[in-house]
Amino acid sequence: MPMDPLPDLASLSLAEIAKLVEERKLPPVKNWNPTHCGHSDMRIAADGTWFHQGSPIGRAEMVRLFSTILRREPDGSFVLVTPVEKLTIDVEDAPFVAAEVRSEGVERGRALVFRLNTGELVPADGEHGITVREGDDGPRPYLHVRDGLEALIARPVYYELANIALDDAVGPDGRPGVWSNGIFFPLGSTSE
Structure with missing residues (x-):
């Protein structure tokens, strides 16, 4: 039995995305x-x-x-x-790659949803945090998917988040970051 085709993330509202995530x-x-x-x-x-x-x-x-x-x-x-x-x-690294991001809203009212290379949609929220670890090649951003499984956030998607961070305020510790679903996610390492 063939699987349903993946919907175009850009054409979906956040309510439609939330429904798809819940139905999975x-x-x-x-x-x-x-x-x-x-x-x-x-x-x-x-x-x-x-x-x-x-x-x-x-x-x-x-x-x-x-x-x-x-x-x-x-x-x-x-x-x-x-x-x-x-x-x-x-x-080798993380089992998934966050290959696309959809942003709706601004600052504290922003919501981010990522599409993984497997087609799965994952919102950045209290259960699905964004973390940045320092690697040999610079910052390595990850999204928690489920039960200890992570997605490496692809470099172009990380750059999109960095552009969003320019619009959002810095966090309480002074690091730039992004808001999603009421939670602030710093995008820099603690040594910045």
Whole structure:
């Protein structure tokens, strides 16, 4: 059965986006505890590309399906889990990439929604925070997706957030950042 096509994020209102987010039903992977069966021969590259046995997975529907059964273990490792098996998957950075952002409103009244490379829509809010960690190549921004899973915010999207930060005020600690759903997310590292 084919999956529904992804809606155009720019054409949706925030109310429509919120409804889509609420309607999304994910498998209860945190409740499944099957025996570990080995390695899946899969990895997720730093750019968000999914590979199986060294070859990119070309079908977006397959990547979206696998992304729904991805879980982060307490030791920090990643697994694909079903009710009957659990397989390790290698993740080079974050398992998802926030490839697009939609902003509505201004300053404290702003709401941000991100589209991941898997098509999933994630609002920046109290459950889905934005953090910035310093990396060898500069700031590395991340969005919390669910249950310890993060999305690396793509560089062009980070630049969009930086432009928004120019319009929004600085936070209480003096760092620039963005507001979303009533929460201020600093975009700079603490050393700035």
